[in-house]
Amino acid sequence: MMFGFELNMSYVLIVPVVAGAMGFALALVWWERRILGFWQDRLGPNRVGPFGILQALADMIKLMFKDDWLPPFGDRFFFVLAPIVVAGSMLLAYVVVPFSPGWVIADSNIAILWFLAMSSLAVYGVLLAGLASNNKYSLLGGLRAAAQMVTYEVFMGLSLLGVVIHAGTFSLSGIVEAQAEGLWFCIPQALGLVIFFIAGLAESHRLPFDLPEAEHELTAGFHTEYSGMKFGVIMAGEYVAMILTSCLTVLLFFGGWLGTPEGWGLDWVHPIVWFGVKVAVVINFFILLRAAIPRPRYDQLMARGWKILLPLSLVNILATGAIRLATV
Amino acid sequence: MYLFLFAVAGAVSIASTILAVTRLNASHALVYLIVSLLAVAAVFFLLGAPFAAALEIVIYAGAIVVLFLFVVMMLNLGQGSVERERRWLRPGMWIGPSILSGALFITLFVVIYQETGTEFMSKAVGPGEVGERMFSAYILAVELAGILLLAALVGAYHLGRRYMTDRREEN
Numbered sequence: 001m002m003f004g005f006e007l008n009m010s011y012v013l014i015v016p017v018v019a020g021a022m023g024f025a026l027a028l029v030w031w032e033r034r035i036l037g038f039w040q041d042r043l044g045p046n047r048v049g050p051f052g053i054l055q056a057l058a059d060m061i062k063l064m065f066k067d068d069w070l071p072p073f074g075d076r077f078f079f080v081l082a083p084i085v086v087a088g089s090m091l092l093a094y095v096v097v098p099f100s101p102g103w104v105i106a107d108s109n110i111a112i113l114w115f116l117a118m119s120s121l122a123v124y125g126v127l128l129a130g131l132a133s134n135n136k137y138s139l140l141g142g143l144r145a146a147a148q149m150v151t152y153e154v155f156m157g158l159s160l161l162g163v164v165i166h167a168g169t170f171s172l173s174g175i176v177e178a179q180a181e182g183l184w185f186c187i188p189q190a191l192g193l194v195i196f197f198i199a200g201l202a203e204s205h206r207l208p209f210d211l212p213e214a215e216h217e218l219t220a221g222f223h224t225e226y227s228g229m230k231f232g233v234i235m236a237g238e239y240v241a242m243i244l245t246s247c248l249t250v251l252l253f254f255g256g257w258l259g260t261p262e263g264w265g266l267d268w269v270h271p272i273v274w275f276g277v278k279v280a281v282v283i284n285f286f287i288l289l290r291a292a293i294p295r296p297r298y299d300q301l302m303a304r305g306w307k308i309l310l311p312l313s314l315v316n317i318l319a320t321g322a323i324r325l326a327t328v
Numbered sequence: 329m330y331l332f333l334f335a336v337a338g339a340v341s342i343a344s345t346i347l348a349v350t351r352l353n354a355s356h357a358l359v360y361l362i363v364s365l366l367a368v369a370a371v372f373f374l375l376g377a378p379f380a381a382a383l384e385i386v387i388y389a390g391a392i393v394v395l396f397l398f399v400v401m402m403l404n405l406g407q408g409s410v411e412r413e414r415r416w417l418r419p420g421m422w423i424g425p426s427i428l429s430g431a432l433f434i435t436l437f438v439v440i441y442q443e444t445g446t447e448f449m450s451k452a453v454g455p456g457e458v459g460e461r462m463f464s465a466y467i468l469a470v471e472l473a474g475i476l477l478l479a480a481l482v483g484a485y486h487l488g489r490r491y492m493t494d495r496r497e498e499n
Contacts, residue, residue: 078355109454113382120390124362127394131355131401139401146398150391157386170455 013105017094025239030056032287039291066228071133074225078132083230086125087237090244093118097247098173100257100272111172112164115248116157119203122241123149126205126212126222129234133225141221144298145212148202151305156199158313162192162320163252176256186253191316193253195309200245202301204238207290211298246282254278334374341367352413354400358393365389376452 030045030053037044045055070076096111098104108114123146130142163185164170167178179185186193202209213221223234250256255278257271296304341364348360365388373381462470 075355078359108378110378110382113379113386113455117382117385117390120386120394123390123394124359124397127397127401128359131397139404143398143401146394146401150394153390 013103017097017105018091021091021094021240021243022236024243025236026056026060027053028239028243028283029059029235032290035284035287036291039288060232063229063232068228068230071135071225074134075132078128079225080230082125082129082132083226083233083237084125085128086122087233087240089118089121089125090237090240093244094247096172097244097251098176098256099275100270101173103272104173107171107173109169109171109174112160112170112175115244116153116160119156119241120149120153122203122237123153125234125237129226130212130222133222135225137219137224138222141212141218141224144218145205145222148205148209148211148298148301151302152199152202152309155195155305155309155313156203158310158317159192159195159199160252161317162189165317165320165324172251172256176251176258179255180258184253184255184258189253189316189320191312192320193249195313195316196252197249198309200249201286201289202305204241204245206238206242206286208293208295209301210295211301242286243279243283246279246286249282250275250278254282330374334371337367337370337374340364341371350417352410352417354405354409354413355397358397358400361396362389362393365393378452379455379458380453 033055034044034046034052044052046052048054048058070079093115095105096108096114098107126145126149127142130138130140130145133139163175166185166188167175169175169178175185205212211221212218213223218224223231226234257275259269259271259274260266344360344363344367348357348364351357351360365384369381369384369389372378372384
């Protein structure tokens, strides 16, 4: 016991978790392109290997062999630091994610706060990338990213509080176990789920909320000057963030590793399978949103955040607290 | 082991704070400030206050310094501001602040040295205990802070609103 962090399987799990997150991120690049193609009535990458599955590998090899260019007009140190912060902070957040009972690197009693802390540090990656590039588009992208992520972090934190009130703990394992006794929190915390998911989209700045990049107005936003493996690391960081948000959505609102109720004849399925299936569904929903919804204007994104999501999340906390007080 | 980690975290925080003060480039100084805040969070964690450590990162490192960096980016300071900083940060400039902070340091050292504190890292304080204390013993401070924040919020809204209506009339 080390001050709230119980170290049980920790050291064994670190390597598989990092390798798994990066590996899935790589596979997801291919899967996203393929399934977007399917939804948009075209083929997508289907030439390299069976179903084009080696396309991601080919892309990665291409990125690795590209010239590792540093802009001579920018801030070299920050330019190198930024991709590390983007990917590193998101990978660090996996420390508290329980994949299955006991399968967690550190089962902390401040797990949710740790996740929020790491996602708030991820802002610096984008901000420093924009600052270091010394380029108008990058600077605008970095500014947008900072404002957007700081804003949506507020609602993300507030939307989680309803779940914390229900479960009575910040520990993610504790929250999953609390859902085993009653309904999954997606029913009593439906509002919290919607707000968390929107905030998660904005935090991982994916389409439709990819205004820091917004290629039709900002070239490529904060990573305009990035190429080669540095761009690859930023890209991997984004996919790692998307998988992380999906994991958190499943853990907080969809019962984590919990499967069907007892007596359905499915007790032999390992909990990790349930977890994986749920995460895959949420990830595909992420991709579907990208295919279905156009990008809002930047001021609309900010205004809707502060004027709609903030009051809604406060009402959600008030209502949850009142119900909790009335029933306990 | 904890003592060693504590010493490392403390040393990192002191070193990065000194670097944050002495850097000429504002954005470099802010990055050192972030490192300093992270090191302080590590110190809190090692002292058995994980909740305070997490809030230190979420609020200070994750929100407040982001806004500082945001402003620095908006100002778009170039080489000229570095030169100006260099003129301002002459060696002679350090004498006054050094004497003042040295006096403060001695005072703090004497006060802390006389305290017979609790045992080093005796127990971890969980989020629940912090919450109970905040809303019982420190309720007045919490309420006052809430009023202050509300006033700041209303003020910011007012300033932003007037600016926006002026802009609309111009157009």
